Amino acid sequence: MPDNEWDPDDYDGGHGFVAEYGADVVELLDPQPGERVLDIGCGTGHLAAEIADCGADVVGIDAAEEMVTRAREQYPEPTFEVADAREYEPERSFDAVFSNAALHWIPGADHDAVLSMVADALTADGRFVAELGGQGNVSQVEAAVRAELADRGYDTEIPWYFPSIGEYTPRLEAHGLEVTAAWLFDRPTTLDGGPAGLREWVEMFGDEVLAPVDDSEHGAVLNEVEERLRPELYDAETETWTVDYRRLRFVAGR
DSSP, rough: OOOOOOOHHHHHHTTTOOOOOHHHHHHHHHHOOTTTTEEETTTHHHHHHHHTTOEEEEEEEOOOOOOHHHHHHHHHSSSEEEETTTTTTOSOOOEEEEEEEEEGGGGGGGHHHHHHHHHHEEEEEEEEEEEETTTTTHHHHHHHHHHHHHHTTOOOOOOOOOOOOOHHHHHTTTTTTTEEEEEEEEEEEOOOGGGHHHHHHHHOOHHHHHSSSSHHHHHHHHHHHHHHOOOOHHTTTTTTTEOOOEEEEEEEEO
C-alpha cells in the first residue's frame, strides 16, 4: 500500500469503484463452500465478505490498521488481520489466495517476497487469482504528477508498480505458480467526487508521492496537476474525471 495510514471513510465514501470492479475478480475466483481463502490487501473488507458469503472461510490481511479496524466493524464474520504481505506467515494453508487493486502499491523489488509467501501458503492444488494495475496504468496521471514535481524541484520517483504480462508471468512461475490465464486490458474509470474527483484520487492513492511536497505548496501542486490533465480527462458537461486505468488480471496455480 502507499503507506499504512488510510482514511476508511474517504476510501469507502469516495472510491467505492474499487470494490465494485473487484466483483469480477471474485467471480473469476469462484470461491466454493468450505474453501480457505486469503485476501491480500483486503482494505475495508467488502470483497472478503463477498467471498465469505459464498461459504468460504476467509482471512483478510492489510497493512493499514485503520482499514482492518473498519473491516472488523462492518463484517464480524471473516477474520481480518493487520499484516504486511511481504512478511506474513500464515498458520494454515489456503485453497486460494485472492487480491484486488492492492499489489501495485507494493514496490516491484518486494514482489518476490509476496509471491514466495503466496506459494508457501497455498495447498498443493491451490490457486492465486488477482488483479492489479498493469503496464500503462494511470500513465497520464503519473506523467502529470512527475512533471509538476520536477518543475518545482522535487523528487519524481513514484513507487507504484504496474507490470506487463511478460514481466509478471515469469515472476509467478519462478515461485512454482503456473499461470493458466492472464489479461492486460484498458478500463477507463470514472472517478467519484465530481469536479474534485481527480485531486481526491491523488490525495488518497498518491499521498506517498506527494509526501516530499511542502505543505504550503500542496494545494498548488494539485491545482496544476488538474490543469495539466483537464483537456484529456475531464468532461465539463458531466463534471467528471475519467482516468486511464489499465489492469493486469491473472489466474495461477500450484
